[in-house]
Amino acid sequence: MSSTPPDIRQPGVSRRGFLKGSSAVASSLGMAVGAAKAQEAEASADARTIEMTVNGKTRHVSVEPRTTLVEALRDNLGLTGTKIGCNQGQCGACTILLDGARVNSCLTLTVTAEGAEIVTVEGLADPTGDLHPMQTAFAENDAFQCGYCTPGQILSAIACIEEGHASDAAEIREYMSGNLCRCGAYPNIVAAIEQVRDQQEG
Ligand code: FES
Numbered sequence: 001m002s003s004t005p006p007d008i009r010q011p012g013v014s015r016r017g018f019l020k021g022s023s024a025v026a027s028s029l030g031m032a033v034g035a036a037k038a039q040e041a042e043a044s045a046d047a048r049t050i051e052m053t054v055n056g057k058t059r060h061v062s063v064e065p066r067t068t069l070v071e072a073l074r075d076n077l078g079l080t081g082t083k084i085g086c087n088q089g090q091c092g093a094c095t096i097l098l099d100g101a102r103v104n105s106c107l108t109l110t111v112t113a114e115g116a117e118i119v120t121v122e123g124l125a126d127p128t129g130d131l132h133p134m135q136t137a138f139a140e141n142d143a144f145q146c147g148y149c150t151p152g153q154i155l156s157a158i159a160c161i162e163e164g165h166a167s168d169a170a171e172i173r174e175y176m177s178g179n180l181c182r183c184g185a186y187p188n189i190v191a192a193i194e195q196v197r198d199q200q201e202g
């Protein structure tokens with residue numbers, strides 16, 4: 001017994017209609033690519049060269065007005081020790097020192113850092129490779145687990161002591177509250193900061 005195969009074409013979609021639709025999609029994709037290229041050309045026309053001192057060396061970066069400092073450090077200079085967590089000023093993973101003050105580099109536009117002195121985690125060890133005391137204290141106190149938040153925690157911890165906000169554990173917790181740790185290493189981070197504070201005082 002012969003049977004007619006079922007018609008699996010979508011009702012109302014002819015081959016001509018399908019091809020016409022495809023070319024419309026291709027044409028709008030082409031327009032999107034063209035618009036992206038035009039935007040790129042416009043952006044690079046706006047690029048500015050910014051001079052900064054990063055970890056003791058003069059560096060120049062060519063950035064757009066919208067480029068954040070964490071992007072310039074990571075993408076232009078390859079300093080990927082500075083991490084991006086939330087990218088909106090809430091986690092502290094991107095903390096660096098700018099003219100001695102801790103800042104969230106995800107909220108700082110690179111163009112505002114012209115002439116600034118910047119320190120990232122890569123600049124903490126001395127030229128012989130000896131770790132900064134805060135790095136040593138973090139290691140000795142197991143103050144990290146996955147380590148993702150650690151560069152930001154260490155820069156913030158150094159500033160916390162410099163600012164005079166490490167008199168006791170409660171004050172340290174308060175002034176380190178902008179640096180989140182999803183692994184929950186907080187008690188060990190406080191212990192590391194107390195250790196460095198005591199070394200400096202002793
Ligand atoms: S990445 Fe900058 S504060 Fe979270």
Ligand code: FES
Pocket residue numbers: 143144145146147148149150180181182183184185
């Ligand atoms: S050590 Fe994992 S997020 Fe802090």
